[in-house]
Amino acid sequence: MKDNKVNLTDEIDHLKSENAHILFVFNQVDHYVQIAADYLSDELNRGTQVLLVENDRIYPMILKRLKESVCEQKLLNLKRENTFDFYYEQESFNPDSIYNHFLDKVRPYVEKGERIVTWGHVEWGNDLTSKELISYERRIDQLLKTMSVISICAYDADRLSQRALESLVAVHDIHIKDNKVVKS
Numbered sequence: 001m002k003d004n005k006v007n008l009t010d011e012i013d014h015l016k017s018e019n020a021h022i023l024f025v026f027n028q029v030d031h032y033v034q035i036a037a038d039y040l041s042d043e044l045n046r047g048t049q050v051l052l053v054e055n056d057r058i059y060p061m062i063l064k065r066l067k068e069s070v071c072e073q074k075l076l077n078l079k080r081e082n083t084f085d086f087y088y089e090q091e092s093f094n095p096d097s098i099y100n101h102f103l104d105k106v107r108p109y110v111e112k113g114e115r116i117v118t119w120g121h122v123e124w125g126n127d128l129t130s131k132e133l134i135s136y137e138r139r140i141d142q143l144l145k146t147m148s149v150i151s152i153c154a155y156d157a158d159r160l161s162q163r164a165l166e167s168l169v170a171v172h173d174i175h176i177k178d179n180k181v182v183k184s
Contacts, residue, residue, distance in 0.1 A: 008039040008152070008176070018148035021141045023172035025165065027157045033058060036119060036154070037065035043117050044070045044077055049109045053120040055083040079105070083123050095136035102140060110147050117150040123159070130164040137171045 012020055026032040036054075043050055044066065054062060059080060066075065087098055102118070109116040122133075137153065144151055153172065160168070169175045175182045 008035060009042040012150055019144050020150050020174060021144045021172045022150070022152045022174045022176065023168050024152050024154045025157045025160065025175070025177040026154065029058065032154065033061045033065065037062050039152070040078070040119060041066055041069045044074045046115070047074065048077065049114050049116040050078050051105050051116065051118040052078060052080045053083055053086045053118070054080065055121060055123060058121065081105075083121055086120070087122065093132050093136075095132055095139060098136055099139045099143070103143065106147065106149050110149065115148070117152070119152045119154065121154045123156070130161065130167060133164065134167045134171065137168060141171045
């Protein structure tokens with residue numbers, strides 16, 4: 001892959017907005033780790049609070065890269081939740097439960113006036129329907145319009161149907177795929 005990678009920090013800064021709902025669709029894990037680590041590193045070095053929802057396989061790769069560019073003190077602003085625990089707290093993908101969990105995690109920072117960004121790698125098994133997924137994403141989108149939160153929702157392209165992808169694009173401010181940024 002060429003080195004013409006997306007600079008997510010620059011893209012978000014160009015929005016000149018305190019909130020954004022961003023869809024990041026990836027095909028290659030190494031590319032995903034690079035983009036996530038670069039963006040989260042920029043935010044942590046700014047002193048931003050970061051909620052990272054990531055699986056146990058990818059999290060160590062991101063953390064390793066973060067440790068190369070973020071001091072230990074600023075790494076304390078990184079709060080990590082396991083993907084499975086976050087999205088399956090009720091032992092199923094329950095949009096209401098996940099919404100409330102998300103709100104509980106970000107609200108304290110918003111109320112204190114602290115900048116917070118979230119990066120959620122959304123994964124699921126075969127029991128999730130596109131309807132449940134879109135229901136959750138719509139609720140989060142509505143919430144983000146009322147809060148100062150930047151939220152990136154990351155999806156593996158291989159796990160999305162064309163219909164699900166189109167629905168996701170419709171409920172996000174920005175869509176990033178194949179190193180291209182498309183404002184929705």
